[in-house]
Amino acid sequence: MRRATALARAALLIAAGAAVVLASGIEARVPRPAHDTPKGERCVENTEFMRRNHMKLLVHQRDRTVREGVRTKAHSLANCVDCHAGATTRSVIARGPDGSEGFCAGCHAYVGVTLDCFECHAATPRAAATAAAEERP
Template structure:
């Protein structure tokens, strides 16, 4: 009985619905090409970011292929005034997908939500 309920819960989930061909979230397109194909990133980006976090914290490795900074740099859009829009703002890349999948993240309680601009770099 439990297996049946779990199976029904998966079929009704946003992930299963998106895989079934229904339209997913709507968000601005990335500014460049992603570090991996979209299907892989949709399914494994959290694993990549977690692994990168561990490498950064434990070994001091920064700027690797799957860094959160690179995600923000590519996925932050620009407002009409030329300023970057935070990736976790309503309708933006991270917020749209996570809201669609009913996932709460806390990455941006510490990490920047917009790319570092040339004039702000040290």
């Protein structure tokens, strides 16, 4: 029930945001989940599928890894972060200097779904984390 409501709300809000942009031809004044353009041409699955099902991929992936020791690269959380981290913030949760929200955290705040994954998992891309670690004396 909660799931259906949250999804319906997300769809409505996204549609409303898009309608305002189309109608006005200018930046929407209503708050909407703003995020940088992800890296790469496309997502690991098509965008519409991801919008609805990314949570199932991740939770399924986590269960398989933790319980059975199976790892596949395409649906790994680190892989999502590599593409979806903001260009300026290099993070999927941090808010940018212009006030834009992180890709994961921004939409989640918007739809009111808690996202506690990044208490343990890195919210920054692996390349950036490695580079930063190498820069340290």
